[in-house]
Amino acid sequence: MLEVRDLYVSYGKVAALNGVTLSVPEGSIVSLIGSNGAGKSTFLNALSGLVRIKSGDIKFKGAPLSRLPHVIVGQGLVQVPEGRKIFSGLTVRENLLAGAYLNRNRREVQQALEEVFALFPILKERQKQYGGTLSGGEQQMLAIARGLMARPKLLALDEPSLGLAPLIVRGIFELIKKIRSRGVTILLVEQNANKALEIADYAYVLENGRVICQGSGQELLHDEAVKRAYLGIR
Numbered sequence: 091m092l093e094v095r096d097l098y099v100s101y102g103k104v105a106a107l108n109g110v111t112l113s114v115p116e117g118s119i120v121s122l123i124g125s126n127g128a129g130k131s132t133f134l135n136a137l138s139g140l141v142r143i144k145s146g147d148i149k150f151k152g153a154p155l156s157r158l159p160h161v162i163v164g165q166g167l168v169q170v171p172e173g174r175k176i177f178s179g180l181t182v183r184e185n186l187l188a189g190a191y192l193n194r195n196r197r198e199v200q201q202a203l204e205e206v207f208a209l210f211p212i213l214k215e216r217q218k219q220y221g222g223t224l225s226g227g228e229q230q231m232l233a234i235a236r237g238l239m240a241r242p243k244l245l246a247l248d249e250p251s252l253g254l255a256p257l258i259v260r261g262i263f264e265l266i267k268k269i270r271s272r273g274v275t276i277l278l279v280e281q282n283a284n285k286a287l288e289i290a291d292y293a294y295v296l297e298n299g300r301v302i303c304q305g306s307g308q309e310l311l312h313d314e315a316v317k318r319a320y321l322g323i324r
């Protein structure tokens with residue numbers, strides 16, 4: 091579904107990505123892990139057209155991916171940003187409708203809303219509440235649900251577990267699996283390496299803007315160097 095080849099991104103003189111090659115097969119969950127500043131968010135932002143690419147090649151469903159954010163969403167690649175970034179002064183329902191802003195077909199939007207409510211019953215209950223009144227976990231659900239309103243083929247999630255309690259994190263990861271089972275391919279960027287590898291069909295480790303290691307989620311969970319550097323096991 092997604093093929094990225096030799097991607098370079100710099101912020102002025104600072105190189106953030108130094109030739110990243112990665113692929114996300116249709117129907118899979120692919121995780122990208124790495125420590126702070128490794129380049130994970132930059133990678134997602136480069137995909138979504140939010141940062142300029144110096145060089146490299148991005149193919150999505152066999153064709154070059156646009157560089158214009160709204161066209162990229164229209165092509166089916168949707169990013170759920172780090173830190174949730176929901177609209178706290180809008181209701182839950184308004185937040186969700188904002189996710190479908192490109193779709194002028196009211197019936198399709200209504201259907202997307204119903205699908206999202208089926209997946210997130212709590213958001214249906216809270217649809218009239220302001221986004222800002224939700225708990226952290228509910229806000230993360232809303233951010234993911236808003237992404238789904240655009241009916242993505244590939245959903246890219248930036249640190250969905252950030253700042254959430256372990257029990258809530260477990261719920262979010264269960265939801266990610268459920269979303270995949272409904273036919274949405276997942277690219278997951280996480281600092282919570284344990285969880286991200288457990289759920290992944292395939293995973294990449296990014297360090298200083300380079301892929302330093304890759305393999306199935308299970309392989310990396312048992313890799314000694316990965317364990318030492320990212321899984322807190324000595």
Ligand code: ATP
Nearest residue numbers: 101104105106124125126127128129130131132133
């Ligand atoms: P985090 O988990 O903290 O978000 P990350 O792996 O997502 O880390 P990036 O945010 O992509 O890493 O950062 C990669 C590198 O690019 C870092 O060295 C960072 O300091 C630098 N960087 C990121 N954004 C900018 C920017 N807007 N201007 C200059 N340098 C930046």
